[in-house]
Amino acid sequence: MKIGIVGNYGNNNNGDEAILLGIITQLTTHFEVQSSDITVFSNNPDQTKERYGVDSYPLYYKKGSAAKTFLETVRQSRKILKNLDLVIVGGGGILMDLYKREAPLYGTYGILGKMLGAKVVVYGCGAGPLTSSIGKFFIKRLATAADSISVRDPESKALLESVGVTKDVQIIGDPAFTLTTEKKHQMSSKIEKIGVTAVPYFNIKYWPEADEEKYQAYVQGMAKNLDELIEKKNVEVTFFSTKYPQDVWVTKDIYEAMKQKDRAVVNEEHLSPAQLIDFCGQMDVVIGTRLHSIILSLDAETPVIGVGYHHKVEHFMQMVGKADQCLSMSDISVSNQQFLSVIEKMDSNWEETQKEATRISAGLKEKAAKGLQQFSMLPKKGR
Numbered sequence: 001m002k003i004g005i006v007g008n009y010g011n012n013n014n015g016d017e018a019i020l021l022g023i024i025t026q027l028t029t030h031f032e033v034q035s036s037d038i039t040v041f042s043n044n045p046d047q048t049k050e051r052y053g054v055d056s057y058p059l060y061y062k063k064g065s066a067a068k069t070f071l072e073t074v075r076q077s078r079k080i081l082k083n084l085d086l087v088i089v090g091g092g093g094i095l096m097d098l099y100k101r102e103a104p105l106y107g108t109y110g111i112l113g114k115m116l117g118a119k120v121v122v123y124g125c126g127a128g129p130l131t132s133s134i135g136k137f138f139i140k141r142l143a144t145a146a147d148s149i150s151v152r153d154p155e156s157k158a159l160l161e162s163v164g165v166t167k168d169v170q171i172i173g174d175p176a177f178t179l180t181t182e183k184k185h186q187m188s189s190k191i192e193k194i195g196v197t198a199v200p201y202f203n204i205k206y207w208p209e210a211d212e213e214k215y216q217a218y219v220q221g222m223a224k225n226l227d228e229l230i231e232k233k234n235v236e237v238t239f240f241s242t243k244y245p246q247d248v249w250v251t252k253d254i255y256e257a258m259k260q261k262d263r264a265v266v267n268e269e270h271l272s273p274a275q276l277i278d279f280c281g282q283m284d285v286v287i288g289t290r291l292h293s294i295i296l297s298l299d300a301e302t303p304v305i306g307v308g309y310h311h312k313v314e315h316f317m318q319m320v321g322k323a324d325q326c327l328s329m330s331d332i333s334v335s336n337q338q339f340l341s342v343i344e345k346m347d348s349n350w351e352e353t354q355k356e357a358t359r360i361s362a363g364l365k366e367k368a369a370k371g372l373q374q375f376s377m378l379p380k381k382g383r
Contacts, residue, residue: 001085001378003027003038004118006109008092010042010059015176015242015292017051018273019091022175023123024052026371031378039080041109060105070104078112086121086377087113089142091175093126093291093312095151095160097135099208107138114145121374122149124175126291126312127156136163143167148374155315170374173367176295179273183281185302187354191347194229195283196239197293198222200250201309201329219250221332223257225339230260232340233347237264240279242290244270285346287339291316298364303357305342307332320360 005023008016020040027033035053042048045056057080061072081087089110097103110120122142130136143149143165150170151157157169201218204210226237239255241247251266258264271279273296280286280293281300288294289307294316297304306326308314317326325346331338346353 010044022178095127103135172371177368224336
């Protein structure tokens with residue numbers, strides 16, 4: 001069978017790349033599927049081909065105006081979609097309209113794939129925000145076209161149902177939990193090494209609607225909280241990125257605003273998904289604003305603290321029973337004690353904190369495996 005995978009791939013976001021690698025790993029490990037059977041619609045087809053050994057074509061074809069881009073994307077993608085047996089609209093927070101192209105783009109792939117005779121699976125996605133009429137229209141049409149739908153958290157399921165999706169929506173683990181590492185977090189006697197990711201929140205170079213005042217409040221809040229943590233707990237902080245190079249920009253800004261620079265370092269490497277999991281496994285705790293820095297940390301059984309720049313971070317932390325380890329952006333801006341307070345609570349029962357991260361990891365991997373049921377149309381290996 002010929003399979004197409006559609007998502008925010010080839011965009012130097014290694015959280016999304018971890019999802020893609022997870023999906024490809026599931027397909028080739030559990031089913032009679034070869035890499036040569038898989039086509040990925042990507043922002044960077046050449047990079048995607050080289051990394052995964054799959055076929056790849058552009059996700060969209062830019063032609064000046066939004067209307068011309070849409071029509072050219074439909075025209076070109078139709079040529080590939082007509083030869084596919086299964087289209088997977090897969091992974092990441094792509095069922096949303098914060099970025100205006102997302103819902104029409106991904107919705108159209110699913111709708112067009114169905115029209116051309118393929119099975120359509122919406123797989124392990126995050127949903128929201130969905131506030132525009134056009135966004136809701138395309139997501140509802142995608143759901144109608146889909147043979148099965150799964151999302152990665154209960155809030156995404158509830159949101160889809162609230163905008164009129166009537167099909168059964170399953171909740172599965174993020175496909176990135178398929179990935180493994182031999183360098184998992186090892187039990188330590190105390191918290192010494194802390195990894196940190198930072199998203200360019202309201203930054204003019206990255207955010208849909210820039211706000212310099214909010215960005216600076218965030219940078220200063222992160223810097224002060226990390227300074228306090230270093231001073232009181234004598235920890236080492238290492239900044240790292242899952243979205244390259246944008247995350248490097250903001251981590252440098254935070255680092256420059258810090259007073260305790262001698263106990264902090266910015267890792268500027270463009271780490272692959274496998275390298276990210278290995279890196280997270282070497283930390284005692286990861287403080288993550290990027291959702292997939294949290295996911296990959298738990299994949300490596302490393303305890304986490306979430307910073308809720310987007311509702312998907314809060315929803316994930318609630319789902320794993322760690323809402324008390326998730327801070328809001330306003331928390332970070334108004335007090336420099338936020339990280340310290342959570343770390344001290346974790347440190348008070350550090351052995352159990354580490355064991356709990358291992359239990360959470362095992363549960364999420366089990367949920368990720370549940371998603372294999374959506375591929376019942378594929379022949380299993382060993383039959």
